[in-house]
Amino acid sequence: MAKRRFDTDAVHAGEAVDLSSGALTTPVVRSTPFVFSSLDQLDRYAAGEIACFEYARTANPTTRAAELKIAALEHAEDAIVLSSGMAAISTTYLGLLNAGDHVLVTDDGYKRTLMFARDTLARWGITGELVDSRQPLAAVAAALRPNTRLVLTEAPTNPHLRMPDIRALADLCHANGTVLAIDATLASPANLLPLTLGADLVLHSATKYLAGHNDVLAGAIAGDAKLIEQIRALHLNLGAALDPEASFLLLRGMKTLGLRVERANASAQALAQWLEAQPKVKAVYYAGLPSNPDYAVAHKQMCGFGGLLSFELDADMAGIGRFFDALRVFALGTSLGGVESLALPMGVFMRNGLTDADRAMLDLPDELIRLSVGVEDATDLREDLAQALAAV
Numbered sequence: 001m002a003k004r005r006f007d008t009d010a011v012h013a014g015e016a017v018d019l020s021s022g023a024l025t026t027p028v029v030r031s032t033p034f035v036f037s038s039l040d041q042l043d044r045y046a047a048g049e050i051a052c053f054e055y056a057r058t059a060n061p062t063t064r065a066a067e068l069k070i071a072a073l074e075h076a077e078d079a080i081v082l083s084s085g086m087a088a089i090s091t092t093y094l095g096l097l098n099a100g101d102h103v104l105v106t107d108d109g110y111k112r113t114l115m116f117a118r119d120t121l122a123r124w125g126i127t128g129e130l131v132d133s134r135q136p137l138a139a140v141a142a143a144l145r146p147n148t149r150l151v152l153t154e155a156p157t158n159p160h161l162r163m164p165d166i167r168a169l170a171d172l173c174h175a176n177g178t179v180l181a182i183d184a185t186l187a188s189p190a191n192l193l194p195l196t197l198g199a200d201l202v203l204h205s206a207t208k209y210l211a212g213h214n215d216v217l218a219g220a221i222a223g224d225a226k227l228i229e230q231i232r233a234l235h236l237n238l239g240a241a242l243d244p245e246a247s248f249l250l251l252r253g254m255k256t257l258g259l260r261v262e263r264a265n266a267s268a269q270a271l272a273q274w275l276e277a278q279p280k281v282k283a284v285y286y287a288g289l290p291s292n293p294d295y296a297v298a299h300k301q302m303c304g305f306g307g308l309l310s311f312e313l314d315a316d317m318a319g320i321g322r323f324f325d326a327l328r329v330f331a332l333g334t335s336l337g338g339v340e341s342l343a344l345p346m347g348v349f350m351r352n353g354l355t356d357a358d359r360a361m362l363d364l365p366d367e368l369i370r371l372s373v374g375v376e377d378a379t380d381l382r383e384d385l386a387q388a389l390a391a392v
Ligand code: PLP
Pocket: 084, 085, 086, 087, 089, 110, 113, 154, 158, 183, 185, 186, 204, 205, 206, 207, 217, 218, 219, 335
């Protein structure tokens, strides 16, 4: 049979029909031990001659189905799902890096990903450096060292929606023997396939578009089988296994990934264009706007630009407060990629856990507002923003 297309894989990949019961969808397997039928089977398993389930932290059928679905969607040789996106990030760092290694992370990104690299990895003798996500190629080229083992960037970046040229970055990294990992949480595989552009690993906060319903915390790592094997070896020691109930919700969420992202792409594009024309809006950041400096790269690499956008409100703190008080459909909260639309004042929110110097370095002023556009009616979303802007 010819290779199946995205939406078919989203529904079917990884889901082996349970022949014993005839169940169409993958069941939630809660058992923590998986028993052996004989000492001979246990012996052959222990010798690595056969594969079977042993213990829930090592592998679980429901979780494995989610891994196989993600691997199929990302065109990856293998994938791991974990208990959160941060588990995916930290397990990738610790699984790949050794004392004496150097890692580069582009600086427009999730706070904990950046700070883990810059501040925490030093405890294990690893040097983490942040580089300018506005010029990722030049910045990485200037900062690469012989011991740079890993380069990690978001694509698109968060919250300024910049888009690195993944193919060029991969060539640069590979010439130095460096692994390129892309956190493609904002894009999801419905919009961007980093592995097909030369990246070695793709990471996700699966909490976001993959699960898609604002009710599951999960992470994923997909890519080259050897790298995945190396990271999985550490994952089993760290123990951040995803609970099978959460794996089931992740599996179910992914079946509608294409549908949800198609709606979010269209609504976010329309809202970004509309916001650009509003007098109380100083700037709009969205990968699908021609005003985005990386629009051409985004256009070349992506088949849609995603549901996340940011904008700067022309208002003081009181005006920002009136904007949020007036919102009726957008809820005030963090996270992104779910069916419910969310709005967040990034700069204000990031006072929690970031110094003023880091907020300035990351360009997170109080008036920067991030929108995660869900699957509600696009006209209702626009009308909600219009009346909130009028209240400013
Ligand atoms: N990567 C990105 C781009 C994120 O936005 C986040 C969280 O917001 C993470 C990783 C961490 O994921 P999680 O919250 O699932 O641990």
